[in-house]
Amino acid sequence: MRWFISALVVLALVGGLWWVEQRQQAELTPDPATDLPSEPEDPQPRYPLPKPELHPAPAIEDQVADDTEGRTEEPIEPESEPRPPLPELADSDESATGALSDSLGNDFVDKWIKPEFVISRTVAVVNNLDGSAPALKTWPLRPLGSEPITQQRGNGDTLLWTAANAERYTELVDALDALPPEQAADLYARYYPLFQQAWEELGENEPYFNDRLIDVIDHLLATPEVALPFEVVPYESRLHFADEALQKETWGRKLLMRMGAAQAGMAKEWLRNFRNAVVEATDPPAP
Template sequence: MQSRSPSAASRWPWLVVVLVVAGAGWWLFRQNLQGIGDGAAPAPQAGAQAQPVLPSAPPAPEAPAIAHPIDTSASADAAAPALPALADSDAPAWEALAQAAGNDGALGLLLREHLIQRIVVMVDNLTLPSLTRNAMAVKPVDGSLQVQESDAGMVIAPANPQRYAPYVQAFTHADAEALVGAYKRFYPLFQQAYAELGKPNGYFNDRLVEVIDHLLNAPAPAAPVAVEPDGKGHFRYTDPSLESLSVGQKALVRLGLEQEAAVKTQLKAIRTALTRM
């Protein structure tokens, strides 16, 4: 069996997916020019200067319709403390997630500093071809991608999914309703973090649902999955259709079939909870 260092796309980002929200907004600008009538324009008065016809100012950008709104006012708990500022939210958000997950250890894979902002950035980037370390909200998976030679060439080794077991277990064993409840309470901060990414008209919960749907569409190829060196000390999928997947879908494909099925089951439960609010 051979092992090599994984690419950035192979780092596992699953526990975080459950806590986040989505809504990629689009802008619609309309430029209405002031029309000129068919008849001749009246002559300017003597000594008066003709005023040029200027284009009208474009209207303000239209906010996209919200598909999956979250009513945070209806869920406010009178006994719960007021939300902190986003810059001061790390400790309260961690405590709320620990309660929802059932224990602090399940969150040991998360990076605590700037937790909400990291989650928002990572979720928003899961549909891209790759992720940088700065866009991660979880710690990189230990070890290297495990591969082995076969009659068909180099493939991902059957033992490789064990590297992801702590991430998969933490994600799939969490109570989806409790996690979404904690997320809903802190939603104004998630939305603020999303707006600060340069998407003031985007709705983060819509974006989260969009990303979940994207992940659920990841293929589940039968093992063994063929890989090949990429010339940079990493591996890439031999099948072009797999190599062209997003970083999020590639991570799912890298799991074992049972792990991928379990993650997708949990994603569906989370989606249901997110869209029922």
């Protein structure tokens, strides 16, 4: 699977300050039972996934003879092989890359997927897609390996980001398109406890990673359609959009725009179907 896939300390400090203030009020108040505010309820997930079975189901033993009937019942066969338990997050790379290889093929995974910290890197990059670009070392994917294709525009510094750049993303988009979104959603749900653990270790304010994922996908689906070619200008070691409004867009949206309308359209359609499959698998919110 192509998992296209930032710590906050302020909230903890504010929470600690609130606790100290409440403690001081309790010491000065004669009847704390009536004066202290009630404990805030934990926020409920907006898109809660069903909890997967983390341990293999017990083997179904053959039925013994029924003495009262004087007969032996047929053994009950399990409907499917039980899934093995999930590994620890720190030991999950082999399992995660193996699952990706089953879906996308060994050659694709060997070429594109970094084999270390797969889940943690995916979580970190998802969290950045509606913000600024993360450092390359945090990406779960290897770089494209080809330079952008540009043409000179007039006599100034302006260049054209040409339509030929769409081909640089073809292999990745085709692999994504070949993976059924429902299958990807099932794999995601299977490994969700590890995604959630990686998210909690990241230390962000949003408590539930699946909520964050849905928000990011919705953000990407609203990416404006930009036709190739478009103008870019050199800035330090990068190429920026000449259109200031486009340059102010988030990293994830700019990634889709650089693919061209056709490739971006395929990616967005897959994301839309994947989102729907994930949402359909969620439990109803707690009352």
